[in-house]
Amino acid sequence: MKIYLDDKEIECDENKTILEIARENGLKIPSLCYQTGLKPEARCRLCLVEVNNRLIPSCATKPSEGMHISTKNEKVLRARRVNAELLMGHHIDKCEIQNEKHDLCTLISDIGIKEVRFDPKKEYQVDLGAAVVRDDNLCINCGRCVQVCADVQATYAIDFASRAHHEHVTPYCEKDLTEVACIKCGQCIAACPVRAISEREHLQDVLKALKDKNKHVIVQTAPSIRASLGEEFGMEPGSLVTGKMVAALRKCGFDKIFDTNLGADITIMEEASELLERVKKGGPFPMITTCCPAWIKFMEHFYHKYIPHMSSCKSPHEMLGTLTKKYYAPKANFKEKDVVVVSIMPCTAKKFESTRPEMDSGVDFVLTTREAARLIKHFKIDFVNLEDEDFDAALGISTGAATIFGATGGVMEAALRTGYELATGKKLGKIEFDQLRGLKGIKEGSIIINGLEVKFVAANGLHNAKEILKNKDKYHFIEIMACPGGCIGGGGQPLPVNEEIKQKRMNALYTDDANLKYRKSHENPIVKHLYDEFLDKPLSEKAHELLHTCYFERGL
Amino acid sequence: MQIIKKTNLKGYKKALELGPGGIIDLLLRKNVTGRGGAGFPTGKKWEMVYQAKADKKYIICNADEGEPGTFKDKFIFLNNPEAVIEGILIAAHTIKTKNAIIYLRGEYEYLKDKIQGVINRVCKKLNSKVKIEIYLGAGAYVCGDETAIMESIENQRGHPRFKPPYPTIEGLYGKPTIINNVETFANVSLALAFDDYDSTLRLYSLSGNVSSPGIYELHYGIKMSDLVKLGKPKNKVKAIFFGCFGGCLPYSELPLTNENVCGQDCMLGANTIIVVDEKQSMVDVTTNIAKFYEFESCGKCTPCREGSMRVLALLQNISLGEATKKDFETLKELTEVIKESSFCGLGQTSMNHIITAIKYFEKEFLDKLK
Numbered sequence: 001m002k003i004y005l006d007d008k009e010i011e012c013d014e015n016k017t018i019l020e021i022a023r024e025n026g027l028k029i030p031s032l033c034y035q036t037g038l039k040p041e042a043r044c045r046l047c048l049v050e051v052n053n054r055l056i057p058s059c060a061t062k063p064s065e066g067m068h069i070s071t072k073n074e075k076v077l078r079a080r081r082v083n084a085e086l087l088m089g090h091h092i093d094k095c096e097i098q099n100e101k102h103d104l105c106t107l108i109s110d111i112g113i114k115e116v117r118f119d120p121k122k123e124y125q126v127d128l129g130a131a132v133v134r135d136d137n138l139c140i141n142c143g144r145c146v147q148v149c150a151d152v153q154a155t156y157a158i159d160f161a162s163r164a165h166h167e168h169v170t171p172y173c174e175k176d177l178t179e180v181a182c183i184k185c186g187q188c189i190a191a192c193p194v195r196a197i198s199e200r201e202h203l204q205d206v207l208k209a210l211k212d213k214n215k216h217v218i219v220q221t222a223p224s225i226r227a228s229l230g231e232e233f234g235m236e237p238g239s240l241v242t243g244k245m246v247a248a249l250r251k252c253g254f255d256k257i258f259d260t261n262l263g264a265d266i267t268i269m270e271e272a273s274e275l276l277e278r279v280k281k282g283g284p285f286p287m288i289t290t291c292c293p294a295w296i297k298f299m300e301h302f303y304h305k306y307i308p309h310m311s312s313c314k315s316p317h318e319m320l321g322t323l324t325k326k327y328y329a330p331k332a333n334f335k336e337k338d339v340v341v342v343s344i345m346p347c348t349a350k351k352f353e354s355t356r357p358e359m360d361s362g363v364d365f366v367l368t369t370r371e372a373a374r375l376i377k378h379f380k381i382d383f384v385n386l387e388d389e390d391f392d393a394a395l396g397i398s399t400g401a402a403t404i405f406g407a408t409g410g411v412m413e414a415a416l417r418t419g420y421e422l423a424t425g426k427k428l429g430k431i432e433f434d435q436l437r438g439l440k441g442i443k444e445g446s447i448i449i450n451g452l453e454v455k456f457v458a459a460n461g462l463h464n465a466k467e468i469l470k471n472k473d474k475y476h477f478i479e480i481m482a483c484p485g486g487c488i489g490g491g492g493q494p495l496p497v498n499e500e501i502k503q504k505r506m507n508a509l510y511t512d513d514a515n516l517k518y519r520k521s522h523e524n525p526i527v528k529h530l531y532d533e534f535l536d537k538p539l540s541e542k543a544h545e546l547l548h549t550c551y552f553e554r555g556l
Numbered sequence: 557m558q559i560i561k562k563t564n565l566k567g568y569k570k571a572l573e574l575g576p577g578g579i580i581d582l583l584l585r586k587n588v589t590g591r592g593g594a595g596f597p598t599g600k601k602w603e604m605v606y607q608a609k610a611d612k613k614y615i616i617c618n619a620d621e622g623e624p625g626t627f628k629d630k631f632i633f634l635n636n637p638e639a640v641i642e643g644i645l646i647a648a649h650t651i652k653t654k655n656a657i658i659y660l661r662g663e664y665e666y667l668k669d670k671i672q673g674v675i676n677r678v679c680k681k682l683n684s685k686v687k688i689e690i691y692l693g694a695g696a697y698v699c700g701d702e703t704a705i706m707e708s709i710e711n712q713r714g715h716p717r718f719k720p721p722y723p724t725i726e727g728l729y730g731k732p733t734i735i736n737n738v739e740t741f742a743n744v745s746l747a748l749a750f751d752d753y754d755s756t757l758r759l760y761s762l763s764g765n766v767s768s769p770g771i772y773e774l775h776y777g778i779k780m781s782d783l784v785k786l787g788k789p790k791n792k793v794k795a796i797f798f799g800c801f802g803g804c805l806p807y808s809e810l811p812l813t814n815e816n817v818c819g820q821d822c823m824l825g826a827n828t829i830i831v832v833d834e835k836q837s838m839v840d841v842t843t844n845i846a847k848f849y850e851f852e853s854c855g856k857c858t859p860c861r862e863g864s865m866r867v868l869a870l871l872q873n874i875s876l877g878e879a880t881k882k883d884f885e886t887l888k889e890l891t892e893v894i895k896e897s898s899f900c901g902l903g904q905t906s907m908n909h910i911i912t913a914i915k916y917f918e919k920e921f922l923d924k925l926k
Contacts, residue, residue, distance in 0.1 A: 045857050054896075055897045141855070164851060
């Protein structure tokens with residue numbers, strides 16, 4: 001199809017929107033409420049272009065033959081400028097307090113607003129959730145969080161209420177986030193262009209613990225952090241910064257730095273054994289992974305009838321947290337109460353998870369990747385130029401199988417590597433499960449174990465999870481990660497984030513895996529040692545006491 | 557008055573004789589047009605829905621008469637409800653559907669039982685299997701917008717939808733839908749029932765500072781002064797407002813046709829006439845109307861949600877004599893951007909009253925500036 005973009009004749013795909021076409025042709029059109037892959041809402045009115053003397057939103061409009069489109073005449077620019085100024089009215093003075101530059105600030109400087117003529121008017125109470133905090137006073141009603149919560153996560157925890165300028169985002173019936181079926185995944189945080197939603201900070205608690213001479217403070221870092229933390233310090237997405245991260249945390253004053261990957265290896269030992277146990281007993285199938293606390297909460301709200309299908313394994317950092325307190329502390333001559341365990345996670349739901357009573361959590365505080373960066377910046381550490389350092393031994397070494405936990409499909413791949421070899425006693429020829437890799441929402445495959453065709457599927461994004469749960473009986477083993485892309489796209493990860501950045505983080509994890517000496521959890525010598533000395537064997541009484549948990553129906 | 561002539565269901569009987577094609581032709585020939593404000597030819601709308609292929613189709617009668625100063629639909633429901641129900645049944649016969657909904661303005665709840673009674677009586681008399689449901693709105697102005705009505709009926713927030721697709725293709729529950737105003741449905745029955753049907757007659761809702769406000773049935777194109785005089789103004793008339801959304805014009809002998817009115821940045825809409833006299837300040841009148849929009853914006857798009865609040869604040873400042881020349885310039889810019897860039901008709905027309913008041917009575921605003 002032929003159209004005219006600012007009088008330039010171009011050929012275009014009629015199924016694309018004007019916004020997409022213009023951007024492909026190098027034209028800069030600002031947009032705010034539009035999110036790639038989701039239905040355009042056309043509410044922010046910043047991506048306006050002019051067609052036939054009328055301003056139309058380019059995000060929601062497809063071209064027609066011979067259409068003349070102006071993307072930057074004075075009428076268009078004025079409308080964008082005034083609308084952006086109206087959005088900034090509530091936000092401007094608060095935004096200057098925040099040091100982190102966010103999407104809206106960038107957008108505003110692109111649009112070229114010099115002065116905001118309107119005063120802030122909003123007076124809302126801040127909603128202090130256990131994991132996710134919402135400050136409506138910063139909100140500019142773009143609706144991105146609402147759309148992600150509904151269309152990506154199928155959770156519908158928040159929506160708009162009231163009308164005109166009283167319109168605001170709120171959980172059901174103006175309740176607090178803690179009182180509604182919010183799964184704490186933090187995808188709303190990642191979607192928010194103005195940081196009106198953020199994680200519940202535990203930074204001050206951690207700083208206080210670090211200052212306390214009587215405390216032995218241990219930090220553990222999740223698999224996916226090493227592939228994303230560098231972004232907070234201006235490094236390229238996908239930079240693997242394991243060594244720098246360890247060095248920086250040591251400089252912050254942590255007494256020991258452990259790798260959550262060890263927890264992941266133990267999770268695999270337990271989970272793979274659980275799967276084999278079910279194969280032996282003939283069910284119940286499918287077995288569903290429980291590494292993701294947002295998925296767990298989602299299940300408890302909406303799918304509690306599947307509780308018998310859930311693995312009973314705690315998530316990796318909870319396993320490591322418990323082992324740190326129950327195994328490491330006495331061995332290293334510390335009283336359990338003097339040991340503080342801090343987890344650095346890509347996740348906001350982990351904050352909630354560690355407060356679950358039945359978890360009897362060994363983890364005291366959870367920091368997101370962003371908070372960890374703030375901590376490192378607090379100590380004015382020159383992250384980029386740090387020499388690499390190694391994790392602390394004893395609970396430090398781990399396998400490649402654990403590192404790929406950070407990507408969707410990774411848990412399943414790691415479990416299959418171990419499950420196959422434990423069950424058959426044979427070595428896997430090729431240990432990469434290519435059908436489980438990549439950013440696709442749903443990935444499936446099968447493997448023959450002792451004559452049984454074990455069918456598996458991995459889903460990321462809870463909308464996708466809902467899809468596969470419709471046909472759950474087709475499968476033996478299901479992995480579900482709440483965040484799109486898995487933990488690399490977690491609600492606690494550096495911002496901004498997009499598909500390209502997620503792909504780079506994912507690649508980094510698979511590269512890490514390929515370069516490691518041990519790539520199967522059961523081959524990890526520390527894991528073997530732990531079982532020999534302390535846990536006996538997977539699913540033993542001791543393992544059940546320390547490494548497993550249970551779930552509840554939560555209602556709506 | 558033509559609008560209250562009883563058809564004795566002759567229109568429906570004629571419709572049965574004519575069949576869908578014949579009905580559409582007759583509506584086009586007799587020049588029946590939409591009375592909600594846009595004036596779209598009714599036959600053409602019905603034909604689009606008739607041609608659309610779908611397993612289900614719907615009819616909605618828009619009785620969400622929310623425009624301030626408009627009360628013609630209420631008048632029709634009080635005086636000739638049979639014609640409306642008959643019109644809906646004719647539409648149902650045309651597009652072969654059994655599903656019709658009357659979206660009744662929340663404030664008209666007291667009419668619900670009366671209308672339900674008429675539905676029961678007419679359907680029984682005509683032995684019709686069409687199910688006409690009354691759906692009560694909750695009082696939001698935006699739910700007069702055809703797509704917001706659909707969202708509301710579907711139990712969603714009353715927000716307008718992005719068009720295209722238009723309701724004739726994807727309307728209620730994504731199905732082709734005829735949505736017409738109360739007066740339009742009544743006119744359909746009249747046009748089919750009577751050979752001498754006059755399509756140039758309109759219902760004018762006359763109000764404002766007049767002694768005899770009310771509904772007047774007069775010809776399209778009547779002179780503004782002739783119409784206003786019928787209302788017996790209390791003082792010397794200064795201007796008229798075409799409802800809130802249609803803007804204002806200085807009092808004159810201008811014949812009220814679409815061409816005449818639109819050419820002056822106004823909209824005739826549903827023939828709502830609010831009379832303003834010389835004792836009233838245009839700044840106060842516009843401030844009052846701005847307050848209405850500040851309250852009724854649905855909140856979806858930036859310019860209408862945020863802008864309506866800022867505009868009201870600026871007008872209130874002007875009214876209090878506290879605004880500067882710069883504030884006045886800001887006001888003008890805001891009104892233009894809101895008009896140009898809002899999502900739906902509500903926002904796009906919400907500034908007409910200010911834009912035209914400034915256009916014709918700028919001095920009144922300037923006199924109040926610091």
